[in-house]
Amino acid sequence: MALTLYYHPLSSFCWKALIAFYEADVAFTPRVVNLGDPADRAAFQAVWPLAKFPVLRDDARGQTIPESSLIVEYLARTQASGASLLASDPDAAMQTRLLDRLIDNYVHLPFQQIVSERMRPDDKHDPFGAEQNRGKVAEGYDLIAPMIARTWAMGETFTLADCAALPALFYADYAVKLAAWPNLAAYLERLKARPSVARVLAEAEPFFQYFPLKDG
Numbered sequence: 215m216a217l218t219l220y221y222h223p224l225s226s227f228c229w230k231a232l233i234a235f236y237e238a239d240v241a242f243t244p245r246v247v248n249l250g251d252p253a254d255r256a257a258f259q260a261v262w263p264l265a266k267f268p269v270l271r272d273d274a275r276g277q278t279i280p281e282s283s284l285i286v287e288y289l290a291r292t293q294a295s296g297a298s299l300l301a302s303d304p305d306a307a308m309q310t311r312l313l314d315r316l317i318d319n320y321v322h323l324p325f326q327q328i329v330s331e332r333m334r335p336d337d338k339h340d341p342f343g344a345e346q347n348r349g350k351v352a353e354g355y356d357l358i359a360p361m362i363a364r365t366w367a368m369g370e371t372f373t374l375a376d377c378a379a380l381p382a383l384f385y386a387d388y389a390v391k392l393a394a395w396p397n398l399a400a401y402l403e404r405l406k407a408r409p410s411v412a413r414v415l416a417e418a419e420p421f422f423q424y425f426p427l428k429d430g
């Protein structure tokens with residue numbers, strides 16, 4: 215098969231790409247990467263030296279595509295069944311990309327920092343930094359909450375922005391409860407009920423025991 219996705223089923227940014235694949239019903243060869251295994255990490259680094267997943271390899275077109283947002287865009291551009299993930303109208307496409315960037319930069323990334331802080335050795339914790347990042351996640355919720363006013367982020371069509379929103383909101387809810395942002399909490403529930411998302415969550419389930427914030 216021409217498309218190979220390098221990923222891990224628990225990885226939040228990989229979820230963004232997986233949701234897009236399942237939405238578009240595009241077949242791919244799954245290549246689960248174990249970054250904790252030196253040989254597997256080295257093999258992955260040969261594909262993408264940063265060793266951050268997801269990464270898509272398209273052998274038919276000789277392309278290697280890192281970065282979750284670009285993988286979704288690539289599917290939208292190269293697969294007819296994925297076209298609706300990014301509007302063809304340039305203004306609508308820009309608004310979709312804007313939401314994707316806001317969600318990643320102001321919710322997903324500060325959440326990732328909270329996880330990194332939790333994984334530090336016992337004598338290297340930074341409670342002040344963790345608290346600051348919880349504040350940033352809350353600011354991110356404030357930023358995007360008024361923008362999610364309809365069924366999906368861009369209206370009635372499920373797009374790149376929704377692929378970005380699910381992992382950010384699902385995981386960040388463990389660090390900063392969404393209850394104080396009822397429309398985001400309701401949006402997260404709609405996302406979880408989407409078949410593409412339910413499939414990603416089911417595939418992650420066996421690994422969820424390794425999520426450092428699973429117990430709060």
Ligand SMILES: N[C@@H](CCC(=O)N[C@@H](CS)C(=O)NCC(=O)O)C(=O)O
Binds near residue numbers: 267
């Ligand atoms: N901006 C990247 C972020 C990718 C990223 O941070 N992936 C994480 C997993 S969620 C990763 O590879 N972490 C491993 C590491 O940093 O060593 C994207 O959107 O794909």
